[in-house]
Amino acid sequence: MGEVIEFGILDGVASTTIKKLHKAGLVTLESIAVTPPREIVELTGMGMETALKVNALARLEVDPGFVSATELLEMRKHMMRARTGSKELDRIMGGGIETGVITELIGEFASGKTQICYTLSVLAQRPVEEGGFGGRICVIDTEGTFIPERVVQIAESRGYDAQEILGNILVARAYNSEHQIMLVKNLPQVCQEHDVKMVIVDSMIGHFRGEYIGRGTLAERQQKIAGVLGNLLRVAEAFNLSVVLTNQVQSKPDSAYGDPNKPTGGHVMAHACTHRVYLRKGRQNTRLIQVIDSPYLPEEKIRIAITEAGVTDEEGEWDIYDKEDTDEIEI
Numbered sequence: 001m002g003e004v005i006e007f008g009i010l011d012g013v014a015s016t017t018i019k020k021l022h023k024a025g026l027v028t029l030e031s032i033a034v035t036p037p038r039e040i041v042e043l044t045g046m047g048m049e050t051a052l053k054v055n056a057l058a059r060l061e062v063d064p065g066f067v068s069a070t071e072l073l074e075m076r077k078h079m080m081r082a083r084t085g086s087k088e089l090d091r092i093m094g095g096g097i098e099t100g101v102i103t104e105l106i107g108e109f110a111s112g113k114t115q116i117c118y119t120l121s122v123l124a125q126r127p128v129e130e131g132g133f134g135g136r137i138c139v140i141d142t143e144g145t146f147i148p149e150r151v152v153q154i155a156e157s158r159g160y161d162a163q164e165i166l167g168n169i170l171v172a173r174a175y176n177s178e179h180q181i182m183l184v185k186n187l188p189q190v191c192q193e194h195d196v197k198m199v200i201v202d203s204m205i206g207h208f209r210g211e212y213i214g215r216g217t218l219a220e221r222q223q224k225i226a227g228v229l230g231n232l233l234r235v236a237e238a239f240n241l242s243v244v245l246t247n248q249v250q251s252k253p254d255s256a257y258g259d260p261n262k263p264t265g266g267h268v269m270a271h272a273c274t275h276r277v278y279l280r281k282g283r284q285n286t287r288l289i290q291v292i293d294s295p296y297l298p299e300e301k302i303r304i305a306i307t308e309a310g311v312t313d314e315e316g317e318w319d320i321y322d323k324e325d326t327d328e329i330e331i
C-alpha cells in the first residue's frame with residue numbers, strides 16, 4: 001500500500017517540504033507521484049519548482065521507466081484478480097477482474113452493468129483467500145443508481161454481514177462532469193487513506209455526453225475524458241488496484257458493418273481500457289457477455305444470470321431454446 005515516506009527519503013528535498021506534503025495528506029511516494037504538480041502547489045502552498053521536483057523524484061522511485069520483460073512478469077505477479085460472482089465470467093476474464101488496469105463494462109440500458117458493479121462491491125472487498133482483494137471499494141456514482149439496499153440484498157443472499165460489507169464501500173455521487181473530474185483527482189488521497197482496492201465509476205461518459213453537446217465541443221470533451229482516464233490509470237498502477245468503468249452504447253444506424261451499437265467515448269476510451277466487456281440482454285434474467293479488444297483474453301461468449309445474489313452463473317437448462325434470445329453478438 002506504499003510506505004509512509006520518512007523525512008529525507010527523497011534525496012535533496014528539504015524536511016520542511018516533506019512536512020508540507022504530509023500536512024496535505026501526501027504521505028506516500030505513490031500519492032506524490034500520481035498528483036499533478038499544479039495540484040501539489042494548490043494543496044501544499046509550495047512553489048511550482050519544488051512541486052515539479054518532488055513529483056519527478058517520487059515518480060522515479062515509484063515508476064522505474066523501462067523494465068525488462070522478466071521484471072514485468074515479476075511485477076505482474078503482484079497483480080491480483082477478484083471474482084465476479086460468475087465462474088464463467090471469471091474464466092473468460094482470465095480468473096477475475098485484474099488490478100493495475102481499467103476494465104470497462106459496455107452495454108445498453110438494463111444490460112446489467114450496474115448489477116456487476118454491485119456484485120463486485122460486495123465480492124472484491126472479501127479477503128484474498130475468498131477471491132477478493134481484502135480492501136475497500138470506492139464507487140463514483142454519476143447516475144444515482146447505486147442503492148445501498150441492493151448491496152444489502154446481495155450481501156445477505158451470500159451469507160455475509162451486510163453492515164460490514166456496507167462499511168467497506170465508499171460512495172460519492174458525481175453531480176456533473178467537473179465534479180466527477182474533481183472526485184477522480186482526489187482518488188490518490190482517498191485510496192491511500194482508506195486502503196481502496198477497487199474503484200468503480202458508473203458511468204464514465206454519461207455527464208460528458210450530456211454536457212458537451214454539438215460537434216464544436218467534441219475536442220474539448222474528449223480531452224477532458226482523456227484527462228480523467230489518465231488519472232484513473234495512474235491510480236490503478238500506483239496502488240495496484242482495479243478500476244472498473246461502465247459505458248453506454250450509442251446507436252449508429254448508418255454503421256456499414258456489424259452491430260450498430262458502439263461504445264461511447266471513442267478512441268480515448270478504447271485506448272485507456274485494457275479489457276472491454278460487452279453485455280447484452282439474453283433470455284429471462286440472463287445476460288450474454290463477451291470480452292472485446294483485449295490484448296490477451298479470448299473473445300469467447302458466455303452467459304451469466306442476474307439474481308437476488310447479484311451476478312451468478314446460469315443454472316437453467318441450456319437446451320431450452322428461446323426465440324427471444326439474442327445469442328448472436330456481433331461487434
Ligand SMILES: Nc1ncnc2c1ncn2[C@@H]1O[C@H](COP(=O)(O)OP(=O)(O)O)[C@@H](O)[C@H]1O
Nearest residue numbers: 107108109110111112113114115116306307308
Ligand atoms: N434485485 C434484483 N434481482 C434480480 N434482478 C435484478 C435485481 N435488480 C435489478 N435486476 C435486474 O437488473 C436489470 C438492470 O440492470 P442494471 O445493471 O441496472 O442495468 P444497466 O446496464 O443499465 O446498469 C433489471 O432490468 C433487472 O432485470
Ligand SMILES: [Mg+2]
Nearest residue numbers: 113114145202
Ligand atoms: Mg446502470
